[in-house]
Amino acid sequence: MSDPRELLAGLRADLRAADYTVDGVARLVGDVASAALDREQPLPALRATAGSREPGAVLLRLGTLGRTVTRGELDAALPRTGTAGAAALGLVAAAGAAPQDEVRPLVDLRPYAADDAGEPVQWWLVSDLGEVATGDVLRPDHVLGVGGASLTLASATVRTPVDRVLDVGTGCGVQALHAARHARRVTATDTSERALDLAAVNAALNEVALDLRHGSLLEPVEPGERFGLVVSNPPFVITPRTGAVPTYEYRDGGMAGDSLVAQLIGSLPSVLEPGGVAQLLANWELHEGQTWSQRVEGWLEGTGLDAWVVQREVADPALYAETWIRDGGQKPGPRFDELYAAWLDDFAARGVDGVGFGVVTLRRPARDGAPLRRFEENLAALSDPLGEVFAAGLAAHDRLALVEDLGDLRLTVAPDVTDERFHTPGDPDPRIVLLRQGGGLRRVAQVDGDLAGLVGACDGELTVGQITAGLAVLGEEAVGEVRQRLYPRVRSLVADGFLRLP
Incomplete structure (x- = not known):
């Protein structure tokens, strides 16, 4: 029996050569079948690959959809590994040595794409065959x-x-x-x-x-x-x-x-x-x-x-x-x-x-x-x-937690934040102003006119203290009262990601 490390290296090369990747599968079966696969509905992908001997189609039917293929089809799809190598790794079981003999999957082997801490990466993941493939209840030790x-x-x-x-x-x-x-x-x-x-x-x-x-x-x-x-x-x-x-x-x-x-x-x-x-x-x-x-x-x-x-x-x-x-x-x-x-x-x-x-x-x-x-x-x-x-x-x-005076900060609006204003017909001032995040947790914050004005002025040039002083003058209020009312809400907007610290 070959060294498992050598078998896995050959399998890795075969999977790459067959374009058995997330994008490769999507190209192979099309958008409709690909979306159906995401919902664990195999029929559209089975129809899209019916009769195909392309390596990607063979691997998809075997590894993802849990169907049988012939030994000859798998040998062609995995030229370095072959059916014998896949069997040695515990991935498949072959009914015989003839090209027309059936090969059935023992595990699920499918591509997985990730883009998190660095450049995008393509992996292949082995797990147990699910109910969609087996048509039966899961085993207690199902992975x-x-x-x-x-x-x-x-x-x-x-x-x-x-x-x-x-x-x-x-x-x-x-x-x-x-x-x-x-x-x-x-x-x-x-x-x-x-x-x-x-x-x-x-x-x-x-x-x-x-x-x-x-x-x-x-x-x-x-x-x-x-x-x-x-x-x-x-x-x-x-x-x-x-x-x-x-x-x-x-x-x-x-x-x-x-x-x-x-x-x-x-x-x-x-x-x-x-x-x-x-x-x-x-x-x-x-x-x-x-x-x-x-x-x-x-x-x-x-x-x-x-x-x-x-x-x-x-x-x-x-x-x-x-x-x-x-x-x-x-x-x-x-x-x-x-x-x-x-x-x-x-x-x-x-x-x-x-x-x-x-x-x-x-x-x-x-x-x-x-x-x-x-x-x-x-x-x-x-x-x-x-x-x-x-x-x-x-x-x-x-x-x-380390900020003693919020008024000294020069805040900026997060780039994914937009505002929505709702007016009563004929009223020049909005009745409701919503700040909406376009990404992340997609929070929505309802703000009044003063707070909306403060957020709109947060461009990194003026401090929060300067902005609230200006709002106090426009509203003919005491500066201290405006800051007492707005500062806690500004803190919340920073904590929620609507406003960013310098």
């Missing part, structure tokens, strides 16, 4: 590929260069691959041996060095180890703890309710270096008489961590149950109904009215002071990447 949650975390991650990164619950390793682009060393952990095996394949295939460790949450971290960044797409799904409900390693940490995320957050101070950032995805239960932010804030007590939490989705108990039962590949029928009832019973027993989902950004402060507490709900479509927004927001918080 998920890149989905919506993975993309959300990758977009939200702060990409400031650091020495060491920890990826908790690495799965197929996609977050660790991203982190390796802006860190000297990346440690990745998982409770699933299969996930670590596939993460190792993905690291080797894409020529990335990872330190892979087996264990739950932070258990594999050695005493005294500290990291500048911790990322985690943990098994946060709230699952009934009954024997009737299967446990999937990629989404279920084996704890009741949302306690796994609470435990992870509580243990993060021990592994973050001063100034270090942790970012994770999470679900939290919603209970009557308690806001979602109060629940999450309870997890932060005693940690001393800065916290910025954005709630992105809210699901009622029925919708949440349906989503995750379907995610496991279960189709409607008696078994579906059995699982559905278990979920609803579990939520009812604990008084759960709904489930929130969002992005949690934490930081171990580098200096003493009251920790940041920022909770916001944003259910609208956002702009990628968001990591820059979180990095800028944390930096703005730090700088504002």
Whole structure:
């Protein structure tokens, strides 16, 4: 058998030569089929590649769509690797040695494109075949590929260069691959041996060095180890703890309710270096008489961590149950109904009215002071990447904490900010003025005439003090009163990214 490193090098060269890339697949199948693939609908792509022996088409049908191809077709598509090499790597199984014999995929192998901490990069990721390919329920040790949650975390991650990164619950390793682009060393952990095996394949295939460790949450971290960044797409799904409900390693940490995320957050101070950032995805239960932010804030007590939490989705108990039962590949029928009832019973027993989902950004402060507490709900479509927004927001918080007199600052309006003015017919002055961000979190801030005038004058030439003095003269008010009214709102606009510090 050939050296696995040599096989992977040959496979990498074959995939490049076949243009088995995100852009290459889009060119091959067209916009409609490509968009359908993003929705996990394979039929348009199957129709677009039917009968084609082009290497990209063969690899797409085998690696992404989970269909069989002939040995002769695969040998032609992978001239350096061949069917024998792909089988030796555990990617496929061949029915025989003849060119017309069928070859079936054992794993999902698809292209992935990224553009985060540096130049755009093209990777290939191996994961387990999904329900779309197998037509069956998932195995308990199923290793998920890149989905919506993975993309959300990758977009939200702060990409400031650091020495060491920890990826908790690495799965197929996609977050660790991203982190390796802006860190000297990346440690990745998982409770699933299969996930670590596939993460190792993905690291080797894409020529990335990872330190892979087996264990739950932070258990594999050695005493005294500290990291500048911790990322985690943990098994946060709230699952009934009954024997009737299967446990999937990629989404279920084996704890009741949302306690796994609470435990992870509580243990993060021990592994973050001063100034270090942790970012994770999470679900939290919603209970009557308690806001979602109060629940999450309870997890932060005693940690001393800065916290910025954005709630992105809210699901009622029925919708949440349906989503995750379907995610496991279960189709409607008696078994579906059995699982559905278990979920609803579990939520009812604990008084759960709904489930929130969002992005949690934490930081171990580098200096003493009251920790940041920022909770916001944003259910609208956002702009990628968001990591820059979180990095800028944390930096703005730090700088504002050191500002003694806001009036000395020369602020500028962020380049993506526009204003919208709504007039009553015949009225020369607008009734409503909205400041709108074109990117990032796409916030909208309603401002009055004075604040809109102040923002409009922030061109970096005049100080905030000079601008408010001018507004006081125009409005025939005392300067102190204008500043008392506007300065706190200016601080909020800086913290939200509408205005930028010099």
